[in-house]
Amino acid sequence: MDILYSKGGLKKGFSTGTVSAGAIRSSIRYYFSEEKFETISVDMPGGESVNIDVTDLSYQFLKNGLKISTAVIQKFSGDDIDVTGGIKIYADFLLIGKKVHRNLNIQNNNKGADRYEYVHDYNNDSDKIIVEDFENDLKDYFNEFYRNKLTFYDKIINTGAGDFLFSSAEGIGIVTKQGLPVDIGYPAINPVPKDMIKKNALNEINDSTVLCRFNEINENNIDAVDVLQTKNFFLSVLYIPDGEEISKKTLNSRLGINGGLSILGTTGYVIPISAKAWLDTIKSSLNFLSENNIDLCVFTPGRFSEKCAMKIFTDLTEEYFIEIGDFVSYSVRKAADFGIKNIILIGQFGKIVKISQGERNTNAKYSRLNLNYIGEIIKNCEYMRRAGPDDYYEDDFSAIYEKVTNSNTSREAFSYIESIKNEIIKNEIINEILYNAKNNIEKINDNKVKCKVILLSYSGEKIFETK
Secondary structure (H helix, E strand, O other), rough: OOOEEEOOOOOOOHHHHHHHHHHHHHHHHHHHHHOOEEEEEOOOOOOOOEEEEEEEEEEEEEOOOOOEEEEEEEEEOOOOOOOOOOEEEEEEEEOOOEEEEEOOOOEEEEOOOEEEEOOOOOOOOOOOOOHHHHHHOOHHHHHHHHOOOOOOEEEEEEOOOEEEEEEEEOOOOOEEEOOOOOOOEOOOOOOHHHHHHHHHHHHHHHHHHHHHHHOOOOOOOOOHHHHHOOEEEEEEEOHHHHHHHHOOOOHHHHOOOEOOOOEEEOOEEEOOOOOHHHHHHHHHHHHHHHHHHOEEEEEOHHHHHHHHHHHOOOOHHHEEEEOOOOOOOHHHHHHHHOOOEEEEEOOOOOHHHHHHHOOEEEEOOOOOOHHHHHHHHHHHHHHHOOOOOOOOOOOOHHHHHHHHOOOOHHHHHHHHOOOOOOOHHHHHHHHHHHHHHHHHHHHOOOOOEEEEEEEOOOOOEEEEEEE
16 A cells, blocks of 8 residues: 655545545456455546555355456555544445346356346436336345445446446445435435446446456456447445444534445545644745745645646746645734734635634634524625615525525535626625634734635636735
8 A cells, every 4th residue: 555644744544535436446456357466556636646555355146147347445544543443444346237148157157047137128218227126136146245225326328338336335324415425315425426437337347357367267258358348337336344333433424424435535635634744844935935045935725726726826836835824813823923924825715714703723613604694695795785776675584594594514504605697786695704814814823914806616627805
């Protein structure tokens, strides 16, 4: 396994998204090769690849001759104190094709037995595959492994060898409330890890060596390419046996994720949280700017917003960008100590609202998002606009106020603000939030440091900024 280190010298871990992608990729490789291996290479969101350890590999045949390979990977969290550290994530892989009748002599299993693979027609326009369509064909699999029905999450079409279906099962939570980046009723697998799973599965399935391995187990010399180029379906099933129990130690139930853990990760890594190491890194970064007579820095809450900031300010070198995490007050005070006169703060809605409320540490342990604060801004902006001329409204602000103040997450609250048709009022609401954040940052050091605040969309685009 690759051991990587953070800026503070602590060992990085791997996210549940990385482990999930690795488990699925491992199960695919073992299905075709039946040769055990100890590590698997995972393609990461940043374009690089890392090697992670594979805990266990196995395969078996059900009564109907359907072969299933299973891979298990234990999550390595590095030096981070993470409730999901050490959990085992499982992935099953099955090949289901057009009804192909062939004889396969597979060592110690169903020697000489007839093998059938099946496919069931389904609506190609649907993202969500109905389990009942496959239940008869996979009856033994469902009955033996899962009492609860699987939740089909996505379908990847046009692979080199057929269609790829991805499903979740026990221990992975289901989204039940709005405000998350996953729709209600779907597994709590965030967009970045979902894309990681797709990429790694497709790369493994389309790997030319996979076709060769498939041919090796076919003792009747049926052309593997011919077999795989028929309309085949590949099914991967992801599950965490202890996931539901472990999820009770997380905030999932409060966010409306029921029945298990979330599959997360924007970078694929778990960055260890050590307050001292992080604060030392902020301090040394500011000291570097001071020593080089630079009086501007760009503060971001995390790696995602830092990457977005670098795309916005392409004329600045990476030394200008500093991840401050939740340490707003400390970072601003140290910036002033080192003679930094100008700060650009770039982040998404939730973090900026907390700063706008007056919070100086945005960690959930020390501050909470006050949705009523946003609601009052909506009320005040609407009142000021109504007092002026040209009294015309398409928006029901009472309904928007109720939706915002009863939102499940900051993302959901922001979606209601974005839905406001009256551009003047929408801009007033967001500008007040941003300017309050700007003023609060400048107050930390009696206006010795000037600040610009930039709001990012949840896809990473700049949408609003102060002067």
